[in-house]
Amino acid sequence: MRLICPLCGPRDRREFYYSGSEDYLNRPTPDAPAEAWDDMLHLRDNPAGVTRDLWYHETGCGSWLLVTRSTTTHEILATERVADRKGAGA
Amino acid sequence: MPELIAKTALSGQSTTHAGTTLAEVNLGQITSIACFPGQMAAVSAVLGPFPAPNTHADGLCWTGPDQAFLIGRAAPDLTGLAATTDQTGGWAALRLTGPLAVDVLARLVPLDLRHMTEGQAARAPLGHMQMVLMREADSFLILVFRSMARTAWHELEEAMQMLAARKAL
Numbered sequence: 001m002r003l004i005c006p007l008c009g010p011r012d013r014r015e016f017y018y019s020g021s022e023d024y025l026n027r028p029t030p031d032a033p034a035e036a037w038d039d040m041l042h043l044r045d046n047p048a049g050v051t052r053d054l055w056y057h058e059t060g061c062g063s064w065l066l067v068t069r070s071t072t073t074h075e076i077l078a079t080e081r082v083a084d085r086k087g088a089g090a
Numbered sequence: 091m092p093e094l095i096a097k098t099a100l101s102g103q104s105t106t107h108a109g110t111t112l113a114e115v116n117l118g119q120i121t122s123i124a125c126f127p128g129q130m131a132a133v134s135a136v137l138g139p140f141p142a143p144n145t146h147a148d149g150l151c152w153t154g155p156d157q158a159f160l161i162g163r164a165a166p167d168l169t170g171l172a173a174t175t176d177q178t179g180g181w182a183a184l185r186l187t188g189p190l191a192v193d194v195l196a197r198l199v200p201l202d203l204r205h206m207t208e209g210q211a212a213r214a215p216l217g218h219m220q221m222v223l224m225r226e227a228d229s230f231l232i233l234v235f236r237s238m239a240r241t242a243w244h245e246l247e248e249a250m251q252m253l254a255a256r257k258a259l
């Protein structure tokens with residue numbers, strides 16, 4: 001399996017650390033109800049098909065990537081740097 | 091006061107197998123330059139052109155997003171433009187030169203280095219170690235954490251010995 005780092009190019013899966021669902025990017029506001037925090041921390045979909053998750057380019061450039069891939073075909077559909085997303089780092 | 095001597099990790103040792111040489115080199119001062127958001131152009135005005143991803147030139151090597159190593163000269167004052175940290179004692183530098191160089195690295199680095207050309211650079215693993223790799227005219231320059239210097243040396247020399255033995259058959 002290979003992931004395409006937008007900075008480093010196509011790289012072996014060994015170079016990446018898998019973090020988990022993109023849900024971690026969508027933090028509730030501090031005053032959100034407990035249910036919203038519970039959702040973000042613990043509730044996950046388990047799709048047969050397209051999923052989006054976070055990978056860290058650990059032995060490469062050190063970027064966090066948002067990867068869109070298929071759990072049924074193992075196809076990598078898109079990769080983007082979390083830092084390049086609109087509003088990141090603001 | 092005794093005179094203290096700065097020593098490199100491997101005392102400048104070198105080894106040659108089948109015409110391919112691995113040698114520790116002293117690069118002098120190394121400074122990490124991490125640009126503050128939106129300041130890369132201002133940093134370039136002071137330092138010289140900031141290296142594009144996966145490239146190195148004129149003692150500047152890309153090491154990550156908006157980040158580079160300044161090698162072999164003192165860092166200018168970049169207050170307000172970039173975070174600068176002295177990395178001089180933190181890295182060991184190894185130069186690999188010769189006909190087996192690409193094959194040696196092919197055993198340890200998950201990249202196709204046959205087409206890497208002078209001026210290209212990469213952040214990639216050497217075995218399980220973090221590495222900064224630079225392609226020079228006739229050699230590869232390999233930077234690993236100083237604490238990993240002997241492990242890197244061992245892995246590289248072992249690959250050199252294996253390939254040299256195979257060549258001698």
Ligand SMILES: [Zn+2]
Pocket residue numbers: 005006007008009057060061062063
């Ligand atoms: Zn990368």
